[in-house]
Amino acid sequence: MKNFESLFAELTEKAETRPEGSGTVAELDQGVHFIGKKIVEEAAEVWMAAEFQSDAEFAEEASQLIYHLQVMMIAKGLTPEDIYTYL
Numbered sequence: 001m002k003n004f005e006s007l008f009a010e011l012t013e014k015a016e017t018r019p020e021g022s023g024t025v026a027e028l029d030q031g032v033h034f035i036g037k038k039i040v041e042e043a044a045e046v047w048m049a050a051e052f053q054s055d056a057e058f059a060e061e062a063s064q065l066i067y068h069l070q071v072m073m074i075a076k077g078l079t080p081e082d083i084y085t086y087l
Ligand SMILES: N=c1c2ncn([C@@H]3O[C@H](COP(=O)(O)OP(=O)(O)OP(=O)(O)O)[C@@H](O)[C@H]3O)c2ncn1[C@@H]1O[C@H](COP(=O)(O)O)[C@@H](O)[C@H]1O
Pocket: 010, 011, 014, 021, 022, 023, 024, 025, 045, 063, 064, 067, 068
């Protein structure tokens, strides 16, 4: 099963090797403004799922928020350690 670190490593490798068909590469190419909108969209979906949907749907939306947050971290050149400093 993936966790925060293993997903981040996978996405970092995608960003470096730029494989054909990678959604991560496509999202990175759209830039910080686009990724930011995806984060806001997913955050709203997390809220709606928590309030009105099942625990499984909430968990799925939360995973998508983490994914887009990690794409933004890569776009900005930040590592998990840069974030953990503030936890
Ligand atoms: N975990 C994720 C992940 N979570 C969310 N997403 C993306 O975020 C979108 C969110 O889905 P929604 O249904 O909420 O959004 P949507 O509005 O219907 O979809 P869009 O029209 O916005 O694409 C998905 O369509 C994916 O594009 C993800 N894309 C990839 N991953 C993982 O990231 C890794 C690398 O993926 P690739 O770069 O595509 O190879 C793989 O392990 C994937 O499983």
